[in-house]
Amino acid sequence: MKSKSPEIPDFLDGIVTIFRVDDIAELGDRPKRGIHQVVSLRFADRTIGYKRHYTAMQAMEQIDRLVRVPEHPQITTKQIAIINGAQYRINALDVNIYTTPRVMDLTLGKLEDCFDVEQS
Template sequence: MQKAPNRPKHEVTQSYNDGVVKIYEVRNIAEAGYTPKKGLALRYSLRFDEQRLGINRLYMSRQNQAQILRVLRVQRVKDISPQDVVIVEGRQFKIDTVQSVKDIYPPSLDLALTATVHEYGVVE
């Protein structure tokens, strides 16, 4: 007989079945002695679950002159920040906000994504 996992009360199990998101930091990728050049260096490769972009979030972002395009839920890791860039399905996005999600198992983060101003080169 299979036993259900032991979780604290009222927590919902979160699946991450919608794909893989790669999270990059923007840093200088030029060789020593050359003019600095910004590029992307891989930090994390995580599975994600696409979340609904609610009407409140959409209008609040427009009020702040930001156009949120997607919201992705990923497993919680230490140091994802709004200075990072993500690549999902071949497109680059800038992280607008990082929010912790409560009552979800495993602990998760919601990443609100906006369009990038310029495309960066990727260093793997």
């Protein structure tokens, strides 16, 4: 049986910037949530399949976008992704080991209360 060669992804759809949510208040001040940049990566848009869509609905989560990025160790769930000014929460990430290089699919939900990007 002939082995399948690994898929080589392209990331031609744009740049996604990943931020972590931190307390940005000065020492002794009231806590204030803000964001700090983790990494900027090129991405490829993906189609949200029925299974992923209905699984998210059962978990009471909204999926607004699905993007594929190169694997990065500092990306985690509940971080913020910004694409063309739109802010999303990373609800889930799936690592795909069958590509070269390895990639991550980020499941994104649009934020209703956006962060001020100037403060990062």
